[in-house]
Amino acid sequence: MPAYVVLLSPDYQVPFANHFFEEHFGKSEGRRCYEYLFQRVEPCENCETYKVLKTGLPHRWEWTGPDGRNYDIYDYPFKDSDGSTLILEVGIDITETKQAHAAVQAERQRLFDVLETLPAMICLLVPDYHVAFANRSFREKFGESGGRRCHEYRHGLAEPCEFCESYKVLETGQPHHWEVTIPDGSVIDVYDFPFTDVDGSPMILKMDVDITERKKAEEALVKIEEARIKEIHHRIKNNLQVISSLLDLQKEKFSHREVCKVSEVIEAFMESQNRVISMALIHEELYKGDKIDTLEFGSYLRKLTADLFGSYNIGNKDISFKLNLEQVDLDMDTAIPLGIIVNELVSNSFKHAFPAGKGEIQINLLRTKNSASKSDIPVSDKDCMGKSGFNYILELSDNGKGIPEEIGLESSNSLGLQLVNILVEQIDGEIELKRDKGTEFKISFIVQR
Known part of the structure; x- marks a missing residue:
């Protein structure tokens, strides 16, 4: 066992030391412990061994020996055979420990x-x-x-x-x-x-x-999503109401007739179908885009006109489109009415403008020079704001035979033109009709920013 055992007398003599002690520290040969262990002339100041003589109680402490190793020391009061007082000390080498x-x-x-x-x-x-x-x-x-x-x-x-x-x-x-x-x-x-x-x-x-802030953010996102879903339902309801109103208008067209031609009924249904498609395309653009409440209207118009071109089965007719469309993001409340307006006016051109089967339809979407946002205009001026307050213009024109003089925007019996007037009013816009070199409709409106 890596431990030494010694007996120490009150005068620091070492009357007994076991083999481990003498092997590590040498023999005392009559010298006091501090003399031969540390070559001192006085007892070591840090020595706690002799506390047991004062207290009469065992004492444990730790000691670093002259060999530099650490020892766990146990001191006990001890009586020699002649009754003299000694100290029994056991030191266990704990250096590795x-x-x-x-x-x-x-x-x-x-x-x-x-x-x-x-x-x-x-x-x-x-x-x-x-x-x-x-x-x-x-x-x-x-x-x-x-x-x-x-x-x-x-x-x-x-x-x-x-x-x-x-x-x-x-x-x-x-x-x-x-x-x-x-x-x-x-x-x-x-x-x-x-x-x-x-x-x-x-x-x-x-x-x-x-994760308090993350939870708050998640709850906010949930609320935003709930609001978005409610808004979607609201828009769908509004769109269905628009479709219902369109069908009512179409029904009025035939309600006073006793006999209707099959071709007229088919044409009426195709017109209604195209109106619904113009609305459906807006939802498709929203779905594909990265925004949930606005769409890039120029891109939408390109797809709408392409669908109309296919819908009217132009065949061998030489009718072309010319599109000049600035990039603008529109919300649903503006995009849907404008989409239906474009559908009506382009459809009219296809059906009536080109009896010879040749011509051009042009659509321009332009920002005006006076492009003040409606939000920048004082509230008191909005109700009386004229054309000067509009910041975008939508122009639809063809170089066909033109609309007869007796047909006016306000007095027309055409369901399509009646619908166009209603929708222009819905977006707080203005519409002009020009009959020079064909037909041109100019619609001025405001894009909120």
């Missing part, structure tokens, strides 16, 4: 140094609810433990928290993940892991992530 312990402590400190810098709140809990370690993030949130149990200093509770699930890992030996709203209202995402201390005692490595 201390070195191993120091290595473990250094490794543990490196672990703590890593945990200290992590942004998550991390602590080590022992079975009696004390906090053996808490990193900086944890301390910033809850303060210093000051020797108190976790429930005392974290939440000011005298007993362990009823909602706490951390100690399940001591029962199961398995990691545990849970979420909790603590008394201050913070929402914490908790990860608990079984952990073993250097001495083999069980602990809990606890990692808390404050």
